[in-house]
Amino acid sequence: MESHRSSTTNAVGLCLLPSELIQYIFLRLSLPDVFQFKSVSKSIAFLISDQDFVRDYNLQSSSATWLFVYKKRWHRDAVLQGFTDCSNRWFKVPIADTLKQMIPRGEDLYFLAASGDHFLFALNTSQEVISVNPVLRTVKRIPPSPLGPRGTSSWRRSGMKLLSRPPEVGHFRFLFAEMNGNFPVLFEYSSKTDKWHSTVARENFDVLRRCNRRERDHTFLSIFNGRNESVLIAAGSQGETPVVVRPRFHGGGNEEGQSAVGFGWGNAINRLQFYGDGNMVISRSEGVDVAKSNTKLLVSLELWSLSSDGRCWEFISNVPSELIDQIKKPYGVIMGCLEEKKGTVRVLLMSNFEGVWDIIWLCFSVGGRQWTWVPLPDCKMKGSNLAGITFSSGLSLS
Template sequence: MDDHRNSTPNAIGLCLLPQELIQSIFLSLVLPEIVRLKLVNKSFSRIISDHTFIRQCNSLSTTTTWLFVYKKRWLRDAVLHAFTDRSPDRWFRIPIADLLKPLDFHGEDLYFLAASANVFLFASNNVRREVLAVNLITVTVKKLPPSPLGPRGTSSWRRSGMKLVADPSGSGNFRFMFAEFVGNRAVLFVYDSVTDTWRSTQPEENRTGSFLPRGGDHVFLNVVHGPRESVLVASSTSTSTPERVDAPVVLRPRFDGGRGSENDDLGLTVGFSWGKVIDRLHVYGDGYMMIVKSEGARGNGVTRVLKGVELWGLTLDGRKWELVSSVSGEVMRVIEKKPYGVMMGCLEEKNGIVKAALVSNCEGFWDMLWLSFDTMWKRWTWMPLPDCKMKGWNMAGISFSSGLTLP
């Protein structure tokens, strides 16, 4: 899972150490490194295949968050780039071209949709416009049957309107959920890998105002972003029975955060545009909304600079967006005035930590920033990411994930 090579003499020397010490060394590594070591020799493979080691490794891996980025390039060179805060000085390269060869896509480009645990979803733009599920640990790939809406091109998949939910037991089973408006009604579509079938449900309006808080076992899928109101589909899921999806509801939270400001007439937006048309980017995920504010760079009508970041969340009744926190202090001083021409982002909440990745491009150079907010301690942190060598490439998907485990 990595493009770095091991030195044979170093591997032999490591084998001479006591097994307990070798296991301790291996446990300090992240999963892609451990998987690669398993291929070095039989001794390493035996240690990594030990049930006790797998249990200890998976206990550490389930709390490790990864950011995955996919470059748009020919299928023969298809590579995922992976970064984790446990190894903050490097990117891992995960080739997937060999996995996809049996499917015969004739060199067609893919788009990276989502990731959860060991499962990664890709969409193609071929005639059938298929969705592929790739398991990086078991090294398997399968095609999903067409959704009830029929074949969908890569531009039809909206990051904020879909969610991949892997079985926490590590079985490799998963559900892929997405929401769309069909006939002026929000519809939830769920694919279950156990039955290899799709199911569609029309959620009911949340008229009572009674709803469980964001986070936990809830999935929030954004459907529409209106001038002052957005539409979400919320579904309560059961981790003990991952095939079950209960009582989806439609939420219509109002947004009043811009009233009285100079950008009051802009309302909700989904991305930046060039010039002075839109000065805010809204990034959605897991019942939260991050608002990234910008302004035009002096003397430049195209390049913009950051001037503020706010985190908003759904109220307990699901009827409004409420301000959670604004980035300030040292973190804001580091990221403000950051220049860019275009920007995108992704957001995920897990165990009370909201993580957001902001990806910007300025004159062909890509730059990435990892922001985190601890909802319990009300604290922001940031992490600059090393260069991903993406100059001249187009990004074809980005996603957070956690829960990578050994089988």
């Protein structure tokens, strides 16, 4: 009762502030917090519903960075949680009731990607893809791709991208790259037309050399990543022919037979490479205890990036050793993903040790050439299966 009185008093006190100050405060809140304040008073609800406030909030939200994690337990409902770097806690994203509209009980879902208000899930049993809008609480089946039905294991994180249009438009593009008939092909779905379009990519005959790749409006999708060479597709705007990029890697080291791409088991892997948005991160580990050969410890992280002409991978930076000392923990399984957005490369490492998941979020400022660590509160992953994780922009206020 005392807690209730305290929250009521705080709400009344907030209402007494000038509307300009209230708006300034609310523009810096995450969307779940804004929704909670709608029930405080009619005046606050009116302010939040004002079209000028909605426009300003959505503009700011579109530049925010969120981390979404989809976890599930055996015979229990799955949970989608989100965390933003301007908050200090995880938020539960309500999608369970929305999914029940279309998804049969027992269907195995995997979280593919998110951008703005749009979330994509792959259905393993029916081999379909659905889009979910948690703000509007809608769900829609996406037509089968030109390659036909695909199970959850067919989707490679670094080979796909979800691109949302401005929130007021409400549409998105879903891109993924594959080899098809020995040709690199870009497959693109448009929610506006509800159709797929496929384009064979052309070779990079100095296309990227004409401009620094970071200044071009290209989306880089991985098709193949080997020890010394990669194959990517650089996708431009709609209607623009995609380009094949074949960067060579000359920093392979001497860990023959001890490297992997995308996912590593502790008992076999010392080096892990993962990719995203024309960047590559190499994590290097070492054994913790000879008696426990399946347990490793992270010792270094390297960031590499495509050269301006796309011909090779260029070394960019090491994560400082003092930062490695803060984040390293024993693991049995490790995986990673990364994205680049507005001059910042975001790196995500997910490791599991004896059933306990640990998530590490690092940021590298390209201009300032500085690494920072975004500490995450406990996501309560113990006993849960990780069924998808991705970075995204913020949800919009409708």
